[in-house]
Amino acid sequence: MKGNDLRLGLGVGAYRFFDTTEGGAGPAFQNHHGIKPLLSLSAQYPLPGGAVEAFIRVNRTFGSGLPQTQAFLVGISLPFTPRDPGMRRDAPAPRNPRGVPSDPDHELTIFLGRTILNSFESEATELLGATAIEYRRRLEGHFDVSIGYFDEGGLDSVRRDGIAPQIWFSQRSADGRWMIGFGAGPYFSRDFPAEDRRNAGSSVTIRTSTRYSMVIGRHIRGHWAGRLQWNRTLTRYHRDTDVLMVGLAYQW
Structure with missing residues (x-):
């Protein structure tokens, strides 16, 4: 084992959980959310060639109440900003490769996908039953902002559409072809009554919820890119x- 080939890590943070439980005297199920302390231990080691690293990670939640979880993960990681061996880790990555627009600040994406209700039955729409359109604006550093309109499709137990503004923490690869990001923000929605309530004359309800999102993107050609969100x-x-979507983005 040479020098700094093996890397060990210790992390402490927050674990945001989503738990579906039995409903008791109320609905057939309930969705509970919360935050617990999280402790992580990790080890990484480069595979032959050095471009890919193998890793092992253990995550453990703490605190009172349920759920208490422990996860053991094994996988490989690919550096998102590969550099020459002689370059410092904090050196700036090369930018603007041929065939990729020069640092586009704007993006408009059309999405199609599926909505899955977090119940014990996991009722879902048709494969392309959910639609969305989203505008993204790149800010300084690793931050983006977006605003999108989402139609979650037709489930009898939840029929919703609305507007979701979000702030994103994102990272783009050195060659500009790949991007990943995590976003969060409010979701202002219209909640249409379920079938039994529609027959009883119930009206549309305006609600405010919270939305978290993760995206991975790949440049295709010219101003076009693909998105999984x-x-x-x-x-x-x-x-x-959960709304799982595939999209086509135009960047400028």
Whole structure:
């Protein structure tokens, strides 16, 4: 084992959990959310060639109440900003490769996907039953902002559409072709009554929820890029959803 080939890590942070439980006297299920302390231990070691690293990680939650979880992960990692061996770790990465627009600040994306209700049955829309359009603006450093309109599709137990502004922490690869990001913000939605409530004359309800999102993108050609995005809506009325989407983005 040479010099700094093996890297060990210790991390402490917060674990945001989403838990679906039995409903008791109320609905058939309930969605509970919370935050617990999280402790992580990790080890990383480069595989032959040095471009890819193998890692092992153990995550353990602490604190009172349920859920208490422990996870053991094994995988490989690929550096998002590969550099020459002689370059310092904090040296700036090369930018603006041929075939990729020069640091586009604006992006408009059309999404199609599926909505899954966080219940014991995991009711879902048709494969392309959810739609969205989103505008993203790149800020300084690793931050973006976005605003999007989402139609979650037609589930009898949750029929929703609305506006979701978000702030993102994102990272782009050195060659500009890949990007990953995590976003969070409010979700202002119209909640349409379920089928049984529609028959009883119930009206549309305006609600404010929280939405978390993760995205991975790949430059295709010219101004065009592909997107895979996961959106989690957290509600106070036990109608949490996952919206899984694929999108086509135009950048300028």
